[in-house]
Amino acid sequence: MMKMRILSAVLLLAVCAGCSSMGVEPWERDVLAREDMQLITDPLEAATDDHIYFSKEASSGGRGFGGGGCGCN
Amino acid sequence: MAAADAGVTDMSKSSRKNDRSVSVTLAAATCALLGTGVPAPVDAQEEPKWDFNTSLLYYGEDGDRVQDASLKSIIRRLFADDKSLSIGFTVDALTGATPSGAIRQDTAQTFTRPSGNSAYSVPAGDLPLDDTFRDTRVALTANWQQPAGEKGLLSIGMSTSKEYDYFHLGLNANYAHAFNNRNTTLSAGIAMASDSIEPVGGAPTPLSAMLDVGDVSNRNGDQDKDVMDVVFGVSQVISRDLVMQVNYSYSYSDGYLNNPYKVLSLVDGDTGDTLPRTTPLPPDGGPSGQFLFENRPDERTQHSLYTQAKYNMDGKVLDLSYRYMTDDWEIDSHTVDVRYRWPIGSRSYLEPHVRFYTQSEAEFYRLSLDSSQELPAFASSDYRLGNFDAITAGLKYGWKTRSGNDMSLRVEWYTQSGTVPGDQLIGNQTGRDNYPDLNALIVQFSYRFSR
Amino acid sequence: MSGTGTAGRDLQVVAMEHGWAGRFRAMGSPCEVLLENGHRERASSTIAAIAAEAWRIEDKFSRYRKGNIVDQINTANGAAVSVDDETADLLDFATTLYDLSDGRFDITSGVLREVWTFDGSDRVPEPGSVEAVLSRVGWSRARWERPVLCLGPQMEIDLGGIGKEYAVDRCIAIVGGSKCAPGLVNFGGDLAVSGPPTRRRAWKVAVEGVLPDSADHVIDLRQGALATSGDAQRFLFRDGIRYSHILDPGSGWPIPNAPASVTVAADTCTQAGMTSTLAMLEGDRAEEFLEKEGILFWCRR
Numbered sequence: 001m002m003k004m005r006i007l008s009a010v011l012l013l014a015v016c017a018g019c020s021s022m023g024v025e026p027w028e029r030d031v032l033a034r035e036d037m038q039l040i041t042d043p044l045e046a047a048t049d050d051h052i053y054f055s056k057e058a059s060s061g062g063r064g065f066g067g068g069g070c071g072c073n
Numbered sequence: 074m075a076a077a078d079a080g081v082t083d084m085s086k087s088s089r090k091n092d093r094s095v096s097v098t099l100a101a102a103t104c105a106l107l108g109t110g111v112p113a114p115v116d117a118q119e120e121p122k123w124d125f126n127t128s129l130l131y132y133g134e135d136g137d138r139v140q141d142a143s144l145k146s147i148i149r150r151l152f153a154d155d156k157s158l159s160i161g162f163t164v165d166a167l168t169g170a171t172p173s174g175a176i177r178q179d180t181a182q183t184f185t186r187p188s189g190n191s192a193y194s195v196p197a198g199d200l201p202l203d204d205t206f207r208d209t210r211v212a213l214t215a216n217w218q219q220p221a222g223e224k225g226l227l228s229i230g231m232s233t234s235k236e237y238d239y240f241h242l243g244l245n246a247n248y249a250h251a252f253n254n255r256n257t258t259l260s261a262g263i264a265m266a267s268d269s270i271e272p273v274g275g276a277p278t279p280l281s282a283m284l285d286v287g288d289v290s291n292r293n294g295d296q297d298k299d300v301m302d303v304v305f306g307v308s309q310v311i312s313r314d315l316v317m318q319v320n321y322s323y324s325y326s327d328g329y330l331n332n333p334y335k336v337l338s339l340v341d342g343d344t345g346d347t348l349p350r351t352t353p354l355p356p357d358g359g360p361s362g363q364f365l366f367e368n369r370p371d372e373r374t375q376h377s378l379y380t381q382a383k384y385n386m387d388g389k390v391l392d393l394s395y396r397y398m399t400d401d402w403e404i405d406s407h408t409v410d411v412r413y414r415w416p417i418g419s420r421s422y423l424e425p426h427v428r429f430y431t432q433s434e435a436e437f438y439r440l441s442l443d444s445s446q447e448l449p450a451f452a453s454s455d456y457r458l459g460n461f462d463a464i465t466a467g468l469k470y471g472w473k474t475r476s477g478n479d480m481s482l483r484v485e486w487y488t489q490s491g492t493v494p495g496d497q498l499i500g501n502q503t504g505r506d507n508y509p510d511l512n513a514l515i516v517q518f519s520y521r522f523s524r
Numbered sequence: 525m526s527g528t529g530t531a532g533r534d535l536q537v538v539a540m541e542h543g544w545a546g547r548f549r550a551m552g553s554p555c556e557v558l559l560e561n562g563h564r565e566r567a568s569s570t571i572a573a574i575a576a577e578a579w580r581i582e583d584k585f586s587r588y589r590k591g592n593i594v595d596q597i598n599t600a601n602g603a604a605v606s607v608d609d610e611t612a613d614l615l616d617f618a619t620t621l622y623d624l625s626d627g628r629f630d631i632t633s634g635v636l637r638e639v640w641t642f643d644g645s646d647r648v649p650e651p652g653s654v655e656a657v658l659s660r661v662g663w664s665r666a667r668w669e670r671p672v673l674c675l676g677p678q679m680e681i682d683l684g685g686i687g688k689e690y691a692v693d694r695c696i697a698i699v700g701g702s703k704c705a706p707g708l709v710n711f712g713g714d715l716a717v718s719g720p721p722t723r724r725r726a727w728k729v730a731v732e733g734v735l736p737d738s739a740d741h742v743i744d745l746r747q748g749a750l751a752t753s754g755d756a757q758r759f760l761f762r763d764g765i766r767y768s769h770i771l772d773p774g775s776g777w778p779i780p781n782a783p784a785s786v787t788v789a790a791d792t793c794t795q796a797g798m799t800s801t802l803a804m805l806e807g808d809r810a811e812e813f814l815e816k817e818g819i820l821f822w823c824r825r
Contacts, residue, residue, distance in 0.1 A: 004376050004399055008321045011378070023256025023310045025703070026561045026722045031313055033720045033746075036390045036414050036422075037383055039308060039318055044128045044145060044519055045469075045483070047161075052132060056489065056511065058432055058458055059398040059406040061322055062379035064247075064262070064304060095624055095802065096795070096817045102620040103794045106613050107693050115748025116720075117789035117820050119741055120728065155724065255722065475818050 039063075114419050118477055121523030124149040128519040135512045137202065139169040154220065161214040163234075170204030172509040174335035174454040175364055176441050176502065177201070178347055183354075183361040187334045189274045189289045192358030200509050203334060205273070210236035224251040232266075238333075240269045243300075256310040264302040271295045272333035279368030280448060283336055285359030291366075296329030314385040324375040336364040337454045342445025345500030365442060367453040369435075375400040390414040398432075404458065406432035421472035426485065428465035434458060440493045440507055456509045461491030467515065478522035485515040535575050537568045542723055544704070546571030550578035551586070551688050553712025557695070560722055562704035570702045574695045574709065581691045585614070585683045587634070594681060602677040604667075612670045614683060614690070621686075621798060622663045628805040629798075630663050632675070633773040634682030640778075642769040646762035654776035661773050689751055689797030692716050696749075696793070716749035716793045731787050731822050741822060743789070751796035753804045754785025754824075770804045781808035789820040 024032070031037060040046050040063065054060040104111060130143040147161040173184060183194045186205050195201045216230035228247045234240070247262030270276065275292030284291060301324070308318035338347040339362070347362035354361070381394035392412040399405045409429045416422045435458040437451035467485025474480065491508035498507070536547040544567035546557040557574050559567050587594050597605050607615065621629040639649040639657050660678045667674040675681065692711050699707035700718040708717045708727050717727050726744035731752075743750065753770075760767040760778075768782040786803045790796035799817065803810040814821040 004378075008376070008378050011319060023253055024313050026254065026706075028313045029255075029310075029722060030706075030719045031385050032310060032316060034385075037316065037385055039316065039381060039383060041392075041414075042481070042519070044126050044147060044521075045481075045517065048128065048130055048143075048145065048517060052487075052515065053430075056457060056487075056513075057406070057430060057463065058400075058402075058404045058435070059375075059377070059396070059408065059430075061302065061304075061324070062320060062377050062394075062396040062398075062408070063381070064320075095813075096790075096799065096819065098620065098624055099795055099798055099802075100791070102617055102624075103693075103792055103798075106617045106690070106794065107697075107792065108613075109693075109697055112791040113719075113747050115789050115791045115820075116726075116746040117748055117750065118744050120726075120744045477820075 118523065122151055123524045124151065124521070125524070126519070126521045128517055131514070131516045133514050134169065135514075136200075137170055137204070138511070139167060139171055139513075141168075142166045156219040157217075159214070159216040159218070159230075161212075161216075163210075163212040165210040165212075167206065167208045167210065170202035171206070172456055173201045173203040174367060175201040175338045175362075176340070176347065176454075176507060177505060178362075179501075181361070182347070183358060184336075184364065185283055185286050185359050187273045189284070189287060189292070192286050192360075194361075205334075206237075208237050210234060210239075212241075221248065224255075225249065228262075238271050238273055240271065242267050245302075247304075258306075258308045260304075260306045260308075262302075262304045262306075264300075266300040268298045268300070268328075269295055270298065270329055270333065276329065276331070276333045277366040279331060280365050280452070283360045283364040283366065285355050286357040288359075296333075298326060298328035298330060300324065300326045315382065317382045318380065320377075320379040322375075322377040322379070324373075324377075326373040326375075328371060330369045330371060330373055331367055332369075332453070332455055333366070335367045335453065335455050337367055337439060337452055338441045339363040339365055339444050340441045340499060340502075342443050343500055345441070345498070345502040347441075348444055363444075365448075365452075367455065368451050369437065369453055370402065370451055373400060373402055388416055402458070403436035404432055404434070406430065421470065424469040424471065424483075426465065426467045426469065426483075428463075430463040430465075432459075432461060434460040434494065440497045440502065441499070443499060456489075456491060456511075459491045459508065460494065461489050461508070463487065463489040463511075465515075476522075478520065480521075481517075481519045483515070483517050487511070487513040487515060533575075533579060535572060537564070537571055539564070543567070543707075544571070546574065548575045548578070550575070551582050551691065551711060553688065555712065556710040557699070557707065558710075558727075559699065559702075559704040559707040561706075562702070566702070567704050570698065570704045570707075574698050577695055577698060578691050578711065581687060581694065584610075585687050587680070587682055587684070594683060597673060597675060598680040600675065602675070604672050604674040607671050607673060609671075614686060615668055615673060616670065617794075618681075618683075618686065619663070619668060621802075625802050625805055627662075627664070627774060628772060628779075629685070629801060630661065630773040631681045631683060631685065632663050632666060632679050633661050633771055634684070635660050635678075635680050636771050636773075636776055639776075640760075640769070640771065642759055642767075644759060644761065646760060648760065648762060648767070658776045661776070685801060686794070686797070688712065688714050689749075689793040692749065692751075692793035714749075714751040714793050714797055717745055717747065720746040745789070748789060748791050749793035749796045750787060750789050751793055751800050752785055752787040753797070753800035754783075754787075759784075768804070770801075772805075779805055779807045783810045783823045783825050785824045786810060786814070787822045788814070 125148055127146040132141040143165045145163040147159055149157055149159045151157045177200055179197055181197045183192050185192050212234035214232045218228040221227040226249045230245045232243045243264055243266035245264035249258050249260035251258050274289055275294045276296045278291045281291040303323045304320055306320040310316050340347055349362055377396055377398040379396040384391045394410045396408040412424055412426045414422050414424045438458045439452045439454055465485055465487045467483055469481055469483035471481035489511035493507050532549050538545050543560040548555050557571050583589055584592050585594055593611050618631045636657055639653045665676045688711050692709050692714050695709045696716040696718055699705055706719040706721050721727055726746045729743045729745050731741045731743060767778040770779045770782050772779050782804045786800040788796045788800040790799055803814050806813045811823050
């Protein structure tokens with residue numbers, strides 16, 4: 001458990017540190033602005049999948065909050 | 074006279090070209106005039122105030138198991154200054170049977186229903202499935218989102234759901250902040266839930282025996298559970314075509330975490346067969362063997378690390394994600410999810426999808442309970458806590474209607490296949506198909522429009 | 525394109541809450557350029573380049589400028605005139621539009637303004653005067669073989685129906701190629717964007733409401749262009765009939781039952797402008813025509 005926490009913290013910090021120099025200029029955001037380039041393109045499908053997998057597996061969430069709130073587990 | 078006639082333009086007689094070809098010809102002519110190549114397609118719409126997103130879902134497992142028909146809708150009202158309110162509701166109609174946790178036998182078996190009011194029987198060789206439930210679930214969510222200063226986004230929400238034997242109430246809040254010319258976003262969120270479990274017949278005393286019909290002496294009424302979820306995330310624009318995100322989640326559950334309906338078969342230490350009942354079967358019915366209700370710890374801590382990348386490859390988009398989960402029940406899981414969106418023309422797309430999932434069993438997962446050994450403190454044969462691999466494979470087709478509304482249809486196949494740890498198999502259990510493998514069909518139709 | 529001299533060629537650059545706004549006059553309209561990015565120097569030079577391009581197009585193709593190519597063509601009195609590539613491209617385009625509209629879009633129909641004055645009054649032309657002018661109208665009467673144009677005597681061309689939208693498209697390309705993008709170019713209501721803005725979902729454009737007292741429509745524009753054809757100020761009203769200033773080159777009379785205004789959204793300003801003009805030329809079939817095209821439009825009658 002402790003190893004997991006350390007690994008996560010290091011990863012997040014590394015990502016943050018490396019982040020400050022990465023990226024694009026505002027006028028290069030044309031592709032990123034597209035609907036299909038959003039991290040969650042279809043929120044209804046995402047919520048549906050979260051719920052199905054929460055009911056049938058032991059893991060939940062990841063992208064946001066856990067599917068939660070159901071007696072199916 | 075002639076002049077007047079010549080002056081009248083008779084439209085019905087003029088050579089009316091197919092009007093559709095007017096815009097095509099005009100587009101080509103404009104291309105030639107401007108000489109800048111094919112322009113990007115126009116994206117204009119009346120400022121939407123409302124956004125309606127609705128779907129119809131069918132989920133069906135084979136072998137008379139769970140079938141679910143669901144209607145889900147999210148209605149969003151957009152206000153000035155980028156504020157919005159979303160209200161979501163879901164209605165699920167569930168039918169079908171679910172594994173009770175008892176193992177197959179070479180003889181027919183009977184079990185008392187969770188309500189304690191009647192019994193059901195399972196033919197020899199069949200996986201015991203409990204089909205008591207025909208349930209309807211209703212869920213409601215509400216979410217308010219608004220910018221916080223120049224670079225922040227705040228979101229608060231609530232969720233609630235009700236089904237015959239379960240009630241959920243939760244609150245959540247999330248804050249995201251953009252840095253580095255909006256190339257980096259940091260976010261933090263928290264969700265708290267308070268759930269009540271109201272099992273049919275009352276929650277049974279853990280590890281107590283399944284009793285005869287009409288005997289509810291081991292029942293303890295309703296139970297509670299609290300859940301807290303915390304998520305920290307970073308999303309980063311890597312290049313013009315690539316954006317990534319990493320999320321760390323922590324979840325803590327506390328309270329009644331058992332499934333009140335699931336049992337384990339108490340088996341003979343040599344043969345591995347379910348011990349028969351010690352008293353004669355009463356007229357109203359009862360269990361044909363000895364079964365004990367499961368018990369899980371009353372706390373659970375989960376950690377997940379999730380990472381996702383979306384990569385544009387010349388108009389096609391690859392969505393790749395990986396999640397690692399570990400908890401203090403000793404369950405570890407890995408999820409790999411791949412989607413590839415392939416545009417067809419300017420109005421539709423095809424999106425194949427593959428998901429791989431694997432999990433290791435909970436520390437207290439047992440196929441059955443060995444009567445010659447001391448009873449463990451915690452035990453469950455719920456297949457959802459076992460060791461299994463799952464694959465989802467599907468295809469989604471989406472299109473934009475003439476009026477600019479989005480529709481999509483996806484068909485997916487979900488299959489789980491599990492294994493019981495070798496050292497848990499006793500006697501006749503070896504060689505039997507013990508794990509309740511799952512095969513399910515998922516069909517979802519979505520319709521989205523703005524007004 | 526109207527406006528008599530080169531007076532009034534000032535350029536104003538102001539800082540906005542996010543980005544820069546450039547303002548100037550060209551082709552008889554107030555022109556506006558919005559740029560989201562860049563520092564003042566870069567924004568100013570981009571706006572200056574845009575204004576320069578707009579004025580270049582105005583000077584080259586306005587029928588009010590003495591000595592430019594249009595003036596040479598209009599004073600040739602039957603003689604052949606050789607034109608450059610850009611003019612030839614516009615004439616080819618005008619030919620396509622002439623064919624596409626079955627002759628209703630005609631760049632030689634401008635001379636009809638000699639008999640029609642759309643000042644909101646009820647003064648229609650004397651009988652016979654329209655027919656007299658009609659003999660000088662008709663692209664089919666002109667001989668256009670790239671790069672040589674030979675109009676009939678006393679015929680004139682007027683590129684006013686194409687020029688402004690063409691200029692918008694040329695100028696939005698300058699925005700797109702600069703480091704100040706995303707941006708918006710608006711020449712008197714004919715506008716285009718280079719892409720979605722960075723801080724909001726879309727550029728917000730107000731289109732006048734369908735009824736005089738109904739609210740403006742607000743359009744979310746993320747890509748493409750909007751153009752409006754309309755007769756807001758230029759019409760005649762007689763015997764209860766509204767005569768729009770859109771004339772049928774075949775009859776010399778206004779197209780009956782043309783909408784009061786048509787606004788169209790399309791990939792480029794040129795397409796939007798031409799589509800709205802073609803719709804106006806359809807008269808009472810304007811909406812039918814636009815619906816068949818499957819584009820976004822607002823039609824006011």
